[in-house]
Each structure stands twice: as C-alpha cells, then as structure tokens.
Amino acid sequence: MTIPFRTNVQQMAGYAPGEQPQDTGWVKLNTNENPYPPSPKVVEAIQNAATGRLNVYPDPHASSFRKAAAKLFDVSPDWILPANGSDENLTILMRSFCDDNDVVAYPYPSYVLYETLAQIQRCTVTRLQLNDEFQWEASAAAAVRTSAKVVFVPNPNSPTGNRWSADQLAEIAPDRGILVLDEAYGDFADEPHRGQLLQDQRFAKRMIVTRTLSKSYSLAGLRFGFSIADPELTTGMQKVKDSYNCDTIAIAAATAAIEDQDWMMQNRDRIIASRNRLAGELATMGFNVHPSQTNFLWTTHPTSRHREIYEGLKARKVLVRFMQFDGPHRNIDGLRITIGTDDEIDRFLEATTEVLSQTA
Numbered sequence: 001m002t003i004p005f006r007t008n009v010q011q012m013a014g015y016a017p018g019e020q021p022q023d024t025g026w027v028k029l030n031t032n033e034n035p036y037p038p039s040p041k042v043v044e045a046i047q048n049a050a051t052g053r054l055n056v057y058p059d060p061h062a063s064s065f066r067k068a069a070a071k072l073f074d075v076s077p078d079w080i081l082p083a084n085g086s087d088e089n090l091t092i093l094m095r096s097f098c099d100d101n102d103v104v105a106y107p108y109p110s111y112v113l114y115e116t117l118a119q120i121q122r123c124t125v126t127r128l129q130l131n132d133e134f135q136w137e138a139s140a141a142a143a144v145r146t147s148a149k150v151v152f153v154p155n156p157n158s159p160t161g162n163r164w165s166a167d168q169l170a171e172i173a174p175d176r177g178i179l180v181l182d183e184a185y186g187d188f189a190d191e192p193h194r195g196q197l198l199q200d201q202r203f204a205k206r207m208i209v210t211r212t213l214s215k216s217y218s219l220a221g222l223r224f225g226f227s228i229a230d231p232e233l234t235t236g237m238q239k240v241k242d243s244y245n246c247d248t249i250a251i252a253a254a255t256a257a258i259e260d261q262d263w264m265m266q267n268r269d270r271i272i273a274s275r276n277r278l279a280g281e282l283a284t285m286g287f288n289v290h291p292s293q294t295n296f297l298w299t300t301h302p303t304s305r306h307r308e309i310y311e312g313l314k315a316r317k318v319l320v321r322f323m324q325f326d327g328p329h330r331n332i333d334g335l336r337i338t339i340g341t342d343d344e345i346d347r348f349l350e351a352t353t354e355v356l357s358q359t360a
C-alpha cells in the first residue's frame with residue numbers, strides 16, 4: 001500500500017543539510033558555523049532562564065528580544081518578528097505570501113532551501129541563473145521582476161560570497177510581490193548592514209530582511225532568527241507562525257547575544273582576518289578564490305577534482321562542503337570552506353597539501 005503523502009511531498013527530494021558528525025576530532029568547516037563561543041552573557045542568561053519559570057509558556061511576542069533588536073536596527077519593536085532560526089523566517093514568509101503556482105525566484109547558485117520550501121507550498125520555482133562573475137543578466141532579472149510573487153536573495157550570497165548593491169536589488173524587486181533579503185551573513189559584509197535599505201523608498205512595504213543568530217552570534221545550536229519589515233507586513237506574518245515559536249531560554253539567550261555587540265564584532269573581525277589569510281594561502285596553492293564578504297570562501301581548483309579533494313580531506317577528518325549546481329548552460333561545482341580558528345585553518349592547509357600531492 002502506498003502512503004498517502006501529498007503529491008508534491010511525494011515527489012520532492014527534501015533538503016539535505018550539511019553533515020553534522022557526532023564524534024569528536026573533526027575540523028568542521030562545512031556549515032558556516034562560528035568557531036568561537038557565544039558571549040559569556042549569553043551563557044549567564046541561559047542559566048538564569050533555566051532556573052526561572054519553565055513551567056509556563058514563553059512570551060509569544062518575545063518582547064525583550066524585539067526591543068533589543070529594534071534598538072540595533074533603529075526601528076520600532078513592531079518591525080521585528082522573531083523565529084525559531086532563520087529557516088523558520090523563510091517558512092513563515094513562504095506561508096504568508098505564496099499560493100499554489102505562484103512564482104518563487106532566487107539566484108542560482110545560492111541557498112537551495114528556498115526551492116524546497118517552494119515545493120512544499122506547491123509554487124513554481126524560477127532559478128535566476130548567475131554568470132561566471134556570479135551576477136544575474138538584466139533580461140532575466142526583468143522577467144523575474146514582473147513574474148515573481150517572492151524573490152529570495154541571500155545578501156551576501158552563499159556559496160559565492162558576493163554582495164549585491166541597492167541598485168542591483170531594485171532590478172529584481174518584484175513589481176507585485178516581496179523581496180526577501182536573507183542577511184544570514186550581513187554582519188560579515190564590508191559595511192555591515194543595519195536595515196538602511198528598509199528605509200529606501202524603492203523597497204517600501206515590499207522588502208523583508210531576515211537575520212539569524214547562528215553565524216555571527218555563534219548560536220547555531222540555539223535556533224534563533226528574526227525578520228525585519230514594515231509593521232503591516234510583520235502583523236500579517238504573525239498570523240501564520242506557531243504561537244510559541246521561540247522558547248523562554250532561546251529568547252533570553254538571543255536578547256543577551258544581540259545586546260553584546262562588542263563580543264560579536266570582535267569575533268567577526270577575527271574571522272575576517274583569518275579569511276584573508278586563508279584566501280592568500282589557497283591562491284598560493286593554486287586554487288581560484290572568489291572574493292568574499294562572508295565567513296566562508298568559495299574556491300575551485302584547476303584540476304576540477306573537487307569531489308576527490310573533499311573526500312581526501314574527509315578521510316583526514318577535515319570537513320568542507322562539496323557543492324554542485326546544474327544549470328541549463330553549464331554545471332558548477334566547487335568547495336565552500338567555512339572560516340575556522342587559525343589552528344583549524346592550519347590543519348586544513350596541511351591536509352589539503354597532502355591531498356593535492358596525492359590527487360595530482
């Protein structure tokens with residue numbers, strides 16, 4: 001007997017997250033986590049919350065967090081909508097704005113979870129193909145602008161690491177829809193964005209910025225993200241979220257994290273310094289390294305033996321992300337390498353030297 005899944009669920013492959021090995025000893029450079037611990041104030045907030053009132057439901061509005069985030073982005077608290085990780089932001093957006101057969105567009109290569117969420121919602125997906133410089137073509141952008149209900153753009157992008165300007169974003173902001181700026185890596189950008197684009201009249205009431213505490217705030221294990229948008233948008237989106245999507249401990253921790261900007265910025269600066277060092281070393285070893293405004297590097301090797309390099313590194317307990325994107329004109333593959341501590345980068349470099357000498 002067949003199990004009666006919805007047809008689209010039956011047919012979809014589902015999103016494959018990066019490997020999360022549960023044993024120790026790995027140099028883990030595959031899922032863009034922060035190698036440094038969260039602020040000690042976060043740990044203290046978690047301890048206090050744990051000895052507090054866990055028998056009652058959390059604040060459904062996460063008011064303390066909204067207030068702290070609003071201050072940081074210079075908006076009022078009703079512009080902030082907290083979520084259980086930024087992936088939940090994306091789910092809330094999809095449920096709020098996308099009906100059957102609506103067009104959902106996103107640059108390709110980028111974050112393929114958008115496509116999975118669109119499939120669950122029975123939407124039509126348009127991949128906005130990026131060229132060799134990881135830019136979109138004007139004609140394709142115009143087609144997306146007139147047809148899409150929602151356009152998702154990671155800015156800076158993953159896995160390519162580049163960032164689009166306000167003028168470029170205006171080219172693809174849908175005429176009758178919503179532009180979602182997924183700023184998972186926003187804090188690593190050359191000029192960290194603090195929501196300025198939300199005040200740009202070209203995007204008024206049709207842009208939503210999403211953020212996560214997983215990367216720059218070192219809290220991937222906690223699950224906390226938030227959307228920033230005009231209150232007319234957040235009020236509507238509120239209706240489709242779980243009532244208690246963020247728990248008491250996460251709200252306390254996330255509030256403490258976002259209030260400790262010095263801690264986050266210090267780690268951000270260290271990561272950028274390590275990224276610049278790694279980019280130089282990789283280039284010396286013969287890799288092509290794409291300029292990055294994130295906590296990872298997109299690299300290709302002239303031999304194109306990316307899968308072999310990935311496997312060789314994995315055999316040495318160094319995990320990076322091997323990625324493959326198929327396009328109508330060409331297929332792209334390469335390695336996305338998260339910036340770890342300097343010690344981790346040293347171990348990565350040693351292992352890579354060994355692997356290259358064997359695959360040559």
Ligand SMILES: *Cc1c(COP(=O)(O)O)cnc(C)c1O
Nearest residue numbers: 085086087111154184212214225
């Ligand atoms: C990591 C990431 C997210 C998800 O963040 P979580 O808060 O951990 O769910 C969303 N978008 C992009 C582009 C990411 O890289």
